[in-house]
Amino acid sequence: MGYDLRLRVWRGDRSGGQLGDYSVPVEEGEVVLDAIHRLQATQAGDLAVRWNCKAGKCGSCSAEINGRPRLMCMTRLSDFEESETITVTPVRTFPVIRDLVTDVSFNYEKAKQVPAVKLTPRDPDGKRRMMQVDVERGQEFRKCIECFLCQNVCHVVRDHEENKEAFAGPRHFLRYAELDMHPLDTHDRRKLAQDVAGLGMCNITKCCTEVCPEGIHITDNAIIPMKERVVDRKFDPVTWLGSKIGRRDPRDEV
């Protein structure tokens, strides 16, 4: 059964804006993005909204719905009471362009700072071999759709604009962890993760994990293991000494 949804949507740009009240007819089984599209089609033709796949796979439609960072296309209207007003705003950590569209280039700049993989030489037959168990761990992190909801919710930058300089954010900690667990990579980025990416600023309060639409255990499986690896390199004299004596870690620090 359809009903009239009460919707509040943030309208504006860099110079200012406010929440506008709308009433939009919706159908059973629809998601927030459907309501936004109908609003755009019938009442607010100039409403700016970014989307692509409507299947939770492109990571374009990130927004904040009743204050919670979510994908609009994966948020069902049936999660809310029919009488409830649903408030949709752009993500609040990145500069707004217009309406629900923000400038997420912060994330691409940070991505450039992670040194790429440098593999060991090929086997004599020209192939490279990795065992399944050795690659499995990093596979979880490759599910990332780059919606940047984790980057948006992270209080380190959300609540402290000045930290953007020194902090890469959870999405990139996934990358550091994935590469540090890579069976063939020859770069050691542990020091970099702490000193340049600002891993030490994360206080493992797990909001990134809470909002990740792919259900990646960002904190438990990437950030904390990476913090432990940094401890090996920087804070634990015993493991540090062990790695020097046996040269058990043949990677080059970058």
Next chain:
Amino acid sequence: MSYGVRSPGRAQIEQKTLRQDRWWLYPAVTFTVFMAFIVYATWRAFAGHDYYSAPYLSPFYSPCLGSCVKGSSDFGQPFGWWPLSAALIVLIFPLGFRMSCYYYRKAYYRSFWLSPPACGVAEPHTKYTGESRFPLILNNIHRYFFYAAVLVAVVLSYDAVLAFRDATGHWGHMGLGTLVLVVNVVLIWAYTLGCHSCRHAVGGRLRHFSKHPLRYKAWTLVSKLNANHARYAWLSLFSVALADLYVYLLAIGAFSDPRFF
């Protein structure tokens, strides 16, 4: 000055959060329960009495290394000269372990420091450096507390075994107190072995699981406990307080220990 979510360039929204659910519940409950535990544990740790009722020793006082009451020191009294409560000599280890635990860190950063109180809810501080500076950078030595916590868990296991003796030292006894100590030590082990530093040490630090099948197996098992680490953090906190309370009540003679056999 506008800062945080109201920084220049961002969408101008007056409210610090638009969340309408009960996001304050987790920090409020955590704060209340932790405060209650801190008050209780401080009282019991400084009290220095009613921590032993043969054959049960309170986990707060184990191992009892100060000048403890007769029968309670299974590892001698190397700190016999210590003028204060014997609990203070050993409690520093479990305390440091929990204070630097990744889960407890999350819990107290959220509920005591409000940094952040909940996801998408602005924190009240204007400056933030996280764990990159003194004193919070010290949390990086968590693994050393883990090693100490394993020893503590071994001692508590020993206590639980001794609880199968009766008050006169004869084996083949089990009372409600025995059950209390056993349940407590099981939860303590579940918490301790699920530690992130343990997960790292047993296999997490490897880059080639395939070359270390046994460590891979251990890592897999620890990972299972680790997934429930928060739950065991809470359960073992309750169980250790209840075990102490039980021994306290026996020691002051509030009731006598129901005996199974």
